[in-house]
Amino acid sequence: MNSIDLVVTDLARELFMTALMLAGPMLIAGLLVGLAVSLFQALTSIQEQTLSMVPKMLVIGVIAILMLAPGLGLLTQYAGRVFERMVGFGLS
Numbered sequence: 001m002n003s004i005d006l007v008v009t010d011l012a013r014e015l016f017m018t019a020l021m022l023a024g025p026m027l028i029a030g031l032l033v034g035l036a037v038s039l040f041q042a043l044t045s046i047q048e049q050t051l052s053m054v055p056k057m058l059v060i061g062v063i064a065i066l067m068l069a070p071g072l073g074l075l076t077q078y079a080g081r082v083f084e085r086m087v088g089f090g091l092s
Contacts, residue, residue, distance in 0.1 A: 011085060015078070022074060025063050025067055026060050026063045037055055038052065
């Protein structure tokens with residue numbers, strides 16, 4: 001493999017890690033709230049669909065707002081690394 005293949009592979013790995021760090025907290029929070037609501041529904045025999053959707057939407061919305069500033073920082077750092085690599089290869 002030549003050096004450009006290694007750089008592209010490294011950037012793709014960084015992209016997936018950045019996406020995982022951005023989406024991970026929201027996915028985990030949604031999973032935990034969904035599990036708690038499902039357990040509550042099973043224990044009380046309440047089978048209302050909105051009972052499972054509304055808490056998940058609220059928790060994911062709150063987590064998304066809380067992760068806005070750190071997520072923007074992660075994206076800015078990743079974009080900076082991509083542009084540095086572009087300059088290194090003479091693409092800009």
